Amino acid sequence: MNEHPSPQQHASAPAFHVIRRNGSVTPFDQNKIAIAVTKAFLAVEGQGAAGSRRVHEGVEQVTEQVVSALTRRVDSDRALHIEDIQDQVELALMRGEHHKVARAYVLYREERARARREEVAAKAEGETAPSLKVRAADGSLQPLDxxxxxxxxxxxxxxxxxxxxxxxxxxxxxxxxxxxxxxxxxxxxxxxxxxxxxxxxxxxxxxxxxxxxxxxxxxxxxxxxxxxxxxxxxxxxxxxxxxxxxxxxxxxxxxxxxxxxxxxxxxxxxxxxxxxxxxxxxxxxxxxxxxxxxxxxxxxxxxxxxxxxxxxxxxxxxxxxxxxxxxxxxxxxxxFDFMASTPTLFNSGTQRAQLSSCFLTTVPDDLDGIFKSIKDNALLAKYSGGLGNDWTRVRGLGAHIKGTNGESQGVVPFLKVANDTAIAVNQGGKRKGAVCAYLETWHIDIEEFLDLRKNTGDDRRRTHDMNTANWVPDLFMQRVEEDGVWTLFSPDETPDLHDLTGKKFAERYAYYEDKAKRGEMTVYKEVRATDLWRRMLTMLFETGHPWVTFKDPCNLRSPQQHIGVVHSSNLCTEITLNTSDTEVAVCNLGSVNLANHIHNGALDHEQLKRTVTTAMRMLDNVIDVNYYTIPEARNSNMKHRPVGLGLMGFQDAINILRLPYASDAAVQFADESMEAISYHAISASADLAAERGRYPSFEGSLWSKGILPLDSIQILDDARGQTVEVDRSSKLDWASLRTKVMQQGMRNSNTMAIAPTATISNICGVAQSIEPAYQNLFVKSNMSGDFTVVNEHLVRDLKARGLWDAVMISDLKYFDGSVGSIDRVPDDLKAIYATAFEIDSSWLIEAAARRQKWIDQAQSLNLYIANPNGKKLDQLYRLAWQRGLKTTYYLRSRSATHVEKSTLKGTDGKLNAVSAGSLGAAAPEPIRMPMACSIEDPTCEACQ
Structure with a gap:
């Protein structure tokens, strides 16, 4: 057999051209691909394999894949650069699982590139390059400087x-x-x-x-x-x-x-x-x-x-x-020690200084109130606010309407209108309007609510752009645990359930169940609690929604339970503030860059104290200079003055500390770092109260009684009749801080919330929020384009051990940014740099539980499962409830197919939108993030 296939074996070559490295253009000859691939195979297999069937079939397969890919990418009027063709050869070798051959080919290309650079440099010493002209803005040509x-x-x-x-x-x-x-x-x-x-x-x-x-x-x-x-x-x-x-x-x-x-x-x-x-x-x-x-x-x-x-x-x-x-x-x-949220960055110092991030509303059960709520959504979204709407009060399908003597169509048609409003009001093109609808689990429309994001069924009863979330009472989780019956009601017949929590909710709910059994309720339905729970988790996996959030922990641990009820969270599930017909809850966000506070192998507590103290003052100032689009938002914000100090760069911090995310040490660091942020945030708010005055609704709050977030876990214990399973140890002097808070008061009703930080963490160059690393090498997509992301900490460690080279880059791309399957990476680095789907999500919950004990609001917690099934989801979300978490966010699941591999040598991002004719051929497809829902969802950026 010949070393490469004969021209007759590839007679149907495409008719496009190739730009050589010297700038000349020649016809494409696919036989040269076969020759190059054959040489790569023989470099690995040895010359003795020249006649083997394995090599012959491998060359045939790779050559056909390359020619097919190139034919799809360009037409006969276009030319490809030689480097782009070689990129496709490298890609085809990886796809064909010819790992050793791919490595040999990568190393060969690197050696040849180095030799060419040296040759060019040598020639440049004795030659003068031809002078190019640059076209100025006025059209004139000037020599290239x-x-x-x-x-x-x-x-x-x-x-x-x-x-x-x-x-x-x-x-x-x-x-x-x-x-x-x-x-x-x-x-x-x-x-x-x-x-x-x-x-x-x-x-x-x-x-x-x-x-x-x-x-x-x-x-x-x-x-x-x-x-x-x-x-x-x-x-x-x-x-x-x-x-x-x-x-x-x-x-x-x-x-x-x-x-x-x-x-x-x-x-x-x-x-x-x-x-x-x-x-x-x-x-x-x-x-x-x-x-x-x-x-x-x-x-x-x-x-x-x-x-x-x-x-x-x-x-x-x-x-x-x-x-x-x-x-x-x-x-x-x-x-970059601290970054304010996106609305603050957008609008501070401008003539429309709408600086707040999140707005929470509760929708009443009448037409005027419903459509006023939708109008309010539009006004709040116009200046970059993210919205959380509580729809539980709206009567369900089949409920009686006294004014018309007819039957209600339920909550779903109004959700459709709210969905379309969010799309129409896109914040001046800066990002899409974003809203999340919440519904309590006992609402008669809950089953239809679960289906809102499905791609099948009556599209008039679907909301493809709106986020949705379940607002789950503890009683439902207890019924799930005991495999009991759960009854669905229409809120017009059970209006007080909306405002009740804990034991009072359980008692009243049982009263309505007895009333239904006596035939005294018009609209109700009995279901098996575990069946409804399974359906909730099934929809969460299939559509990414509704998210699972827990009503009772949000309310029973709220500092403001003396003056209202938390009826929902916000767009990103980290805000837990009271809402009513006269109050639209507002939260003002910013995040500490935790990675910037790690020095000499430890958390720098003095620097963190300085950062948090200044950050709390900035967040408090937002409330006073803010532009309010509706009076209910101003009323609420001035009365309670809540802020949400969060964090980002957690993954970078533990990389610097060399801690695996899936470890007791990382959980302990989550505890230590959040305790420090909590301590300094509460202390700073108390100092601001001494300087500027207490927030108006302070008296009667948990703060006024000396009950800090750590102490409020006991309230949840008492209501559940069982102990919340979370470590309650502490390291700082909380006794003196309790005294300080009771004496000086608090400037802010709420002080902490961990938002997703998808955008502001990009600005600071760190991992978002409390997220584990998605991949160590991938292309990130957002509204600004596509961007190559490499874990700089991993590269540093691989360099230190002499392992960072072209082959390692090739392997990282082949294994979707994971080091777990790369043999020559040491086990300690595999543990430290394990990616999100390689970490058991129970570790994320354990770390979040440690943080939650210090936080007066909540945290945006994404969960990752590589190969989900019903049992895993059930265990995971039950664990979240048992650990006392207030909310969860997206469920991330890996796609069934591998992502597109690439050398990433193409263009990406908006600034690269220059024609291929002037700046080379089109780029290969980049590595994309494979999942049911995007890691960085542009609709979630209102919290950033």
Whole structure:
């Protein structure tokens, strides 16, 4: 047999062309693919295998896959770059499970690429490259400033281990052409750096710094009125002057609050730290560019440090020593030690300063009230609020309507209207409107409610865009545990159940059950509790909804149970505040970056105290400067002043500490870190009360009685008649803090809630919230595009052991970002870097239970199951209830098929939207996140 198939074996070659590395274009010849693949096989199998059937069939299979993939990707009028063809060969080898051959091919490509770079460098010493022209904004052509391009890339890689200018420049120059525009020139270097992220995570910083150059040119030109640009070094002396001009221009454009001009702007501008622009990774900066920075008709004129300073100024409007507080707030934000929520970042310092994240409403049982609630949803969503609606009061299907003497169509048709309203009001295109509907488990429409997200059935009774959640009383869980009967009612016949909790709910519920048995109820239905529970879990697995949240822990541990009832949580299940017809609950969020507070192998308690103290002041200020779209929200927020301080970067923190997520040590760290945040948050709120006064509804609250979140677990114990199974040990001086709270009072009715932080964690470059790592190498998708994400901590450890190379990258891609199946990765690293679906979700619940004992609200807790079944789901959600958790969030399940593999050398993200004709061929498909519902759901970002 020949070393490669004959041309006759592949007679139907596609008619497109190939761009060679020297820029020449030649017809595509698929026989060259067969030759290259054969050589790779023989490099592994040895020359003696040249005649083997195994090699022959392997070559045939891989060659056909490559040709088929290339034929689908381009038409006859397009050309492919040689690198893109080789990418497909590598991909086909991995798909065909030819692991050793794929490794040999990867190593061969790396060796040849290195040799070519050395050859190019040698030639460059004795040759002068032809001069390219760049097309200016006015259409004129100017010589490419090679010196500036070199200096720009040198500046971008400065101080970053593992990053160098040479590969960025080499890749960028490959995409240059005569007459390239200034924007395309900027994109070429950005794209070049991004292709290297999978090899070295620090190129995420390089690409961000190259993007900064583009942003500076855009902003400085807009502010000055003429073509202007500056290097990062030059901005050291220019930032202050720029900022003063920026404030003036923003006010002129009616984008900034004129009150900002009454600050000592020069003093504030002088406090800017230009070097902090270098702390961004590309995903964070791109996200800010797309959705956060102020712009005029699409032109961004707000640079990163101006952005943080603008937010800080907006939060300090009511401070006495305003400038000092602005600088304090700015330093906290720009250091990434703490980040305010997305609505605060969007709107602080603007003329419509709607800074609050979450709004909770309860919908009444009449047409005027229902449609007012839907209108309120629209008004609240307009300025970036996330919504949680309690629909339990609305009478069920078949209930009598006195006014018309007819029968109700139930809650579902109104939910359909609410769903469509959320889509219509999309927050100015910044992100989709987002709402979650809650219904108690005893409501007669609960079975139809479970079906809302199904893709089958009557579409008029489906809400494909609305999130849904079960509001589950403890009594139902107890009936499930004892395999008892559960009765469904219409709320117009059982109106008081909506407001009752604990033992009082159980007693009244039993009264209504007896009444139904006597035939004195019109609309009711008896079901087996375990059957309904199984259906709830089945729908949760099949559709991702409704989420499971627990009514009684939310109410019995609420500091505000003396003055109202928690009828639902919010969009992301971390807010637990009272609602009524006169009060729309509002919560103001921000998150501590836990990773930034790990030093010398431990949590830095002094730094954490400073961060939390300043953060609580910022969150409290939100309440006073906030723009309220409806009076019920203002009434509630001013009366109770709740805030929700959370955390992010938990996975990064335990990676730094070298703790596996699935370990007692990580659970203990979750306990320790949350105890510290809780202690300092409560203390800070008490200090604010001494300075500014107690919140108006303080008297009678659990706070006023010296009952702190840790103490409130006993209330839940008493109501259940059984002990909540959670460790209750503590390390800090809680006795003195109880005394302080009772004496000084609290400024805020609620102080803590852990939100998902999907977007603000991107800005800070850390893992979101309390989430385990999804994968160690993947492409993340959000509204700004697709972004390569590599676990920098894993790369650091693999480098230290001499294991980070092209083969490791190939293996990580093949095994979907998991190190668990890579033989040469040591077991200790496999444990530390286990991904979400490799961790038993019971560990997530145990860690969450430790946090919950310290939190006065709740936490957005996603659960992951690689191979779910009914028994696993049942055990998992029962465990969540037994441990006293207040809420759970998404159930994540792995897809049945493998994700698309790729070398990730293509383009991604909005800034790369340049035609393939000018900047190379189309990119291969990236690794996508396989699951029933997206890890970063853009509809959930109102909590971020």
């Amino acid at each position: 090679e010196r500036r391009l070199q200096a720009l890339v040198d500046e971008a890689v400065a101080g970053l281990d593992g990053a160098s200018a040479e590969p960025v420049l080499t890749e960028a120059r490959r995409n240059l052409y005569d007459g390239i525009t200034q924007d395309e020139l900027s994109l070429a270097s950005i794209m070049a750096a991004r292709t290297l992220v999978e090899q070295e995570p620090n190129y995420a910083f390089v690409s961000a710094r190259l993007l900064l150059d583009r942003l500076r040119r855009e902003a400085l030109t807009f502010i000055s009125g003429h073509e202007d640009q500056a290097t990062q070094a030059e901005m050291g002396s220019r930032y202050a002057e720029y900022f003063q001009a920026y404030v003036k221009r923003g006010i002129e454009l009616d984008l900034l609050d004129p009150e900002l001009s009454r600050f000592d702007v020069k003093r504030i501008a002088d406090a800017i730290k230009p070097e902090r622009d270098l702390n961004f990774q590309f995903l964070g900066l791109q996200t800010l560019y797309d959705r956060y920075f102020l712009h005029s008709e699409g032109t961004r004129f707000e640079l990163p440090q101006a952005f943080f300073m603008r937010v800080a100024m907006g939060l300090a409007l009511r401070e006495i020593d305003r400038e000092s507080k602005v600088i304090e707030f700015y330093n906290l934000l720009s250091s």
